[in-house]
Amino acid sequence: MHGSYTDFIEGISPFLGGYYLALSAMNAVMAFYLWHYKHKTGQAVFWVVVSFLLVAVASAAMGGSPLGIPEDIRKFIDWATGPVIYSVGTTALLVIAYLARRWLVQPMVGWSLLNLSLVVMGLSMANMNFAAIVTKPDNVPIVGLVFLLGFFTWLATAKAVENDDRAREGLPPTESLDNEKVLVWPDLVYTELICMIALTAFLLVWGIALQAPLEEPASAVKTPNPSKAPWYFLGLQEMLVYYDPWMAGVLLPSLIIVGLMAIPFLDFNKQGNGYYTIEQRKFSYIVFQLGFLELWVTLIILGTFFRGPNWNIFGPFEYWDAHKVLALNNVDLSQYFWVDGMGRGLPKAPAGSGLGTQIGYILLRESPGIVLLALYFIVLPPLMAVTFFRGFFAKMGFVRYMLMANLLLFMVALPLKMVLRWVWNLKYIVAIPEYFLNF
Amino acid sequence: MSIGEMIRESQVWKSIFRHPMPQDRRNRIVVMLTNFFLHLHPVSIKKQGIALSYTWCMGGVTFFLFLVETVTGVLLMFYYRPTIEWAYNDILALRDVTSLGVLRELHRWGAHAMVITVWLHMYRVFLTGSYKPPREFNWVVGVILLLLTLLLSFTGYLLPWDQLAIWAITVGSNMARATPILGHEGPGQQLLNIQGIDMITNASDARFALLGARFVGEETLNRFYILHCIAIPLAVALLLAIHFWRVRKDGGISGPL
Numbered sequence: 001m002h003g004s005y006t007d008f009i010e011g012i013s014p015f016l017g018g019y020y021l022a023l024s025a026m027n028a029v030m031a032f033y034l035w036h037y038k039h040k041t042g043q044a045v046f047w048v049v050v051s052f053l054l055v056a057v058a059s060a061a062m063g064g065s066p067l068g069i070p071e072d073i074r075k076f077i078d079w080a081t082g083p084v085i086y087s088v089g090t091t092a093l094l095v096i097a098y099l100a101r102r103w104l105v106q107p108m109v110g111w112s113l114l115n116l117s118l119v120v121m122g123l124s125m126a127n128m129n130f131a132a133i134v135t136k137p138d139n140v141p142i143v144g145l146v147f148l149l150g151f152f153t154w155l156a157t158a159k160a161v162e163n164d165d166r167a168r169e170g171l172p173p174t175e176s177l178d179n180e181k182v183l184v185w186p187d188l189v190y191t192e193l194i195c196m197i198a199l200t201a202f203l204l205v206w207g208i209a210l211q212a213p214l215e216e217p218a219s220a221v222k223t224p225n226p227s228k229a230p231w232y233f234l235g236l237q238e239m240l241v242y243y244d245p246w247m248a249g250v251l252l253p254s255l256i257i258v259g260l261m262a263i264p265f266l267d268f269n270k271q272g273n274g275y276y277t278i279e280q281r282k283f284s285y286i287v288f289q290l291g292f293l294e295l296w297v298t299l300i301i302l303g304t305f306f307r308g309p310n311w312n313i314f315g316p317f318e319y320w321d322a323h324k325v326l327a328l329n330n331v332d333l334s335q336y337f338w339v340d341g342m343g344r345g346l347p348k349a350p351a352g353s354g355l356g357t358q359i360g361y362i363l364l365r366e367s368p369g370i371v372l373l374a375l376y377f378i379v380l381p382p383l384m385a386v387t388f389f390r391g392f393f394a395k396m397g398f399v400r401y402m403l404m405a406n407l408l409l410f411m412v413a414l415p416l417k418m419v420l421r422w423v424w425n426l427k428y429i430v431a432i433p434e435y436f437l438n439f
Numbered sequence: 440m441s442i443g444e445m446i447r448e449s450q451v452w453k454s455i456f457r458h459p460m461p462q463d464r465r466n467r468i469v470v471m472l473t474n475f476f477l478h479l480h481p482v483s484i485k486k487q488g489i490a491l492s493y494t495w496c497m498g499g500v501t502f503f504l505f506l507v508e509t510v511t512g513v514l515l516m517f518y519y520r521p522t523i524e525w526a527y528n529d530i531l532a533l534r535d536v537t538s539l540g541v542l543r544e545l546h547r548w549g550a551h552a553m554v555i556t557v558w559l560h561m562y563r564v565f566l567t568g569s570y571k572p573p574r575e576f577n578w579v580v581g582v583i584l585l586l587l588t589l590l591l592s593f594t595g596y597l598l599p600w601d602q603l604a605i606w607a608i609t610v611g612s613n614m615a616r617a618t619p620i621l622g623h624e625g626p627g628q629q630l631l632n633i634q635g636i637d638m639i640t641n642a643s644d645a646r647f648a649l650l651g652a653r654f655v656g657e658e659t660l661n662r663f664y665i666l667h668c669i670a671i672p673l674a675v676a677l678l679l680a681i682h683f684w685r686v687r688k689d690g691g692i693s694g695p696l
Contacts (some may be wrong), residue, residue: 138603141551145558152495152559156566159492176695179489184480185467188489195496196503203507203552209545214534217527218605219655228598229611232554232589237610246625249614261580263565264575272568274695281568288565436617436624 020058027051063139078315092141105158159276173275234303330427337368369430381405488692497560505554521664527598594667615646629647
């Protein structure tokens with residue numbers, strides 16, 4: 001956080017001016033397209049007005065006083081930012097987006113949302129703390145990732161909704177309408193060539209405009225706070241809050257890879273092969289989106305933009321204060337059971353007892369958690385097989401079903417553990433630090 | 440006779456390109472069959488299968504970024520020395536002094552972009568259900584390629600030898616300490632001991648194998664450099680070949696079956 005506020009505003013104003021002008025031009029082009037090609041004059045007029053408003057916003061920024069988010073709202077957002085609101089909020093957003101997908105996929109709704117998110121982004125950039133995090137060179141790609149994922153999710157959903165509507169009327173998906181074959185030369189090779197040239201140009205502009213990340217020379221004695229893994233592993237680092245490293249860093253990543261590879265062998269649904277659809281493969285769609293968008297991408301966003309010094313959560317407009325103190329008082333399940341529940345101390349092997357006795361006492365101490373895990377991983381799958389996964393079990397057979405059920409349970413264990421932490425400050429369900437075995 | 444025609448009529452030209460320019464239907468077919476680079480493609484393809492709004496072109500973009508990374512990477516290897524004395528200074532010089540130092544920005548940003556595009560490619564393949572039979576195996580190859588892309592980026596992260604590099608790798612590789620049985624702070628680590636002597640210590644565990652030392656240092660830089668420049672790219676190149684070949688063999692480019 002170097003330099004004064006005036007320096008910051010002076011530096012960012014021309015950039016924001018150009019940014020809003022680009023947005024304005026984008027809307028002007030859209031207005032022209034709507035008027036000229038789609039003959040929708042009303043909509044065109046609306047986007048022309050938006051375009052002019054953006055010019056006004058741009059000129060304010062150029063003049064050295066860019067619009068920002070009002071202080072009260074910023075303070076409220078910072079105050080509200082926390083693991084619970086973030087996780088529950090993003091999940092709720094995804095659920096709402098899923099349920100309201102028919103409304104969201106209308107082009108004008110999508111365009112409005114794009115405008116809204118870009119304008120909010122611009123307004124937030126006028127805040128020094130926000131800008132410091134977002135423009136950190138290593139974080140720039142994640143900003144890109146967020147917008148790209150938003151766009152492609154919207155596009156895929158739009159296509160899926162259209163196909164699902166067609167399926168309801170007994171029509172084939174749009175992808176099988178045009179079965180005409182074309183020659184690869186010129187139709188595909190030219191597309192490839194254009195893509196390559198465009199991408200090269202894009203990379204060159206990016207590389208010249210923005211220097212690649214390079215910090216001070218490495219020093220083994222100066223530990224940065226926070227110390228972060230590369231951004232694509234920040235979801236795993238976030239899991240370290242809830243799990244020990246052997247789970248978050250070794251077992252769960254391995255299960256992610258194994259689980260991804262297993263998808264084609266677990267998904268027995270023959271529908272939806274080669275075209276966008278949601279209705280025809282709801283289960284696999286929802287599970288994948290939960291895993292990818294919620295548990296992978298939003299955790300990366302959390303780790304990149306909201307996790308500051310000491311791995312505390314900071315609001316988007318909050319200063320990353322290394323002295324922010326948050327009380328951490330997490331308790332193991334065995335503590336809850338023996339000390340708080342039974343009103344006695346943790347079972348402990350008598351001094352000088354053999355290895356067998358010691359292990360016996362450890363198992364006794366952790367028996368509540370072990371029983372709970374056994375219920376979850378061993379009893380639950382067969383229970384699900386005879387209840388709401390009855391159809392799945394019949395079609396998949398024992399081995400495939402058990403693999404699917406266990407992978408699913410491991411995946412769902414993460415949000416479950418988060419909730420347990422928030423509600424009961426639960427640290428470990430099974431805590432055997434003697435053997436580094438905490439769950 | 441124009442110069443262009445003279446060149447195209449010459450024996451040298453004809454020895455390279457065996458057929459006339461692909462300007463009519465016959466030669467457009469022939470060119471796909473006789474050119475080494477083009478023969479990755481089929482001769483004809485469903486128009487719908489190459490619609491940009493359907494494929495997003497993300498697999499192709501990822502492959503192109505891999506080529507960009509290879510070319511810029513080889514050029515950077517001429518300049519960069521993977522030792523603690525020189526690594527950081529060489530990167531600084533690439534930024535401030537060297538002509539074509541922009542190659543390093545291309546390499547770095549291209550790497551970030553490649554991670555993103557490979558995810559988007561997987562996302563598209565999932566959303567169109569293109570992993571379903573007969574493409575199951577190619578999906579598996581794709582997942583391995585995705586993992587290798589992340590490892591390529593991870594190993595490359597260390598090479599600039601700045602604060603970002605060593606601490607990101609320290610945080611990332613600390614997890615290996617906790618590998619069950621094989622990490623010195625992992626569950627079951629005590630199982631591998633002979634007459635009370637631990638086989639798994641901080642000088643023999645999974646993290647040590649990754650770093651070549653007890654902490655991120657000179658040995659790690661060398662190890663990551665070789666992984667980044669030789670071992671992983673070779674594996675990726677082989678798997679890419681299989682990936683593309685299987686696209687052709689498993690029913691061609693995605694589309695409704």
